[in-house]
């Protein structure tokens with residue numbers, strides 16, 4: 548099945564076609580249509596969702612509340628599979644990182660971060676990313692393709708399975724999901740929306756809408772549509788208090804500047820039934836780039852009429868970046884200015900440093916269709932040989 552076919556699986560049954568539909572990423576609505584097209588009742592969808600996402604069952608023959616005849620019929624036309632975990636790392640602080648195979652020599656990463664009152668899974672939405680934010684390891688890898696809904700929800704499924712969560716009365720280790728891994732979620736709109744709705748579906752993971760967050764760098768037209776399809780929480784990767792600086796750090800800002808982005812985010816949040824919801828503003832603090840007191844004052848002013856909570860993230864250095872981690876003094880000074888201005892402002896504790904699982908460090912393995920990784924490799928090598936007129940080229944394999 549091509550990625551496009553899997554992206555929007557046709558919920559019909561064709562017994563002469565050997566291609567089977569993967570039910571892993573199918574929304575409840577699509578699964579209901581699928582059963583109706585088989586001449587079955589809609590409620591079968593809820594039963595199958597529970598088998599897959601709460602009990603971890605991928606073999607139709609184990610679905611004991613479904614008739615044997617239907618199980619056989621299902622096995623003929625459908626299958627259930629999540630992308631395979633290639634490797635798992637456990638950090639000394641309890642963070643767990645998964646490297647997940649998604650075909651074509653590509654791999655993506657998902658990270659689980661335990662805290663005293665929650666367990667958050669950071670999920671990827673694309674293989675690489677086309678947006679090239681200057682502080683982000685994923686952006687330097689270039690872009691290959693969108694993940695299917697099965698590959699997105701499959702990350703939650705695999706992580707939950709690794710903790711023994713997918714069984715009757717299994718421990719609820721994953722309490723929160725953030726779409727903040729590799730990729731820009733709003734550039735893979737349909738699959739991300741279907742996956743987030745499965746996360747919040749009571750027949751699946753049953754997460755509260757306050758515990759599923761989509762983080763965007765600012766694809767405004769897609770953000771304008773988001774409220775029609777989901778009521779999950781929203782985070783904005785802002786990282787700068789003005790357009791000139793944000794154009795450098797988050798290049799999509801040249802297309803959709805800050806004023807447009809914040810107006811769109813406000814419309815989304817104001818359209819939610821829960822009036823207490825706030826937009827999370829993510830601000831990665833980079834030494835001597837966006838961490839000065841004047842930046843903090845400008846940010847406080849910019850956000851004064853927007854319902855936000857601000858999350859400061861110390862930059863995590865990685866190869867291919869010359870940026871440096873913010874000093875603790877500068878970080879706390881920045882926070883104080885925002886708090887004094889009346890904002891809620893927290894500092895994100897860096898987790899999983901020892902396994903490269905901290906924010907902005909997810910790189911996976913991307914067969915780069917955009918050739919950006921080649922450019923960065925050239926730039927890096929050129930930088931190291933800056934006395935030379937000749938720029939040696941070395942490809943990343």
Ligand code: SF4
Nearest residue numbers: 676679680683686730
């Ligand atoms: S920060 Fe997000 S949008 Fe920007 S390059 Fe990285 S993954 Fe893409």
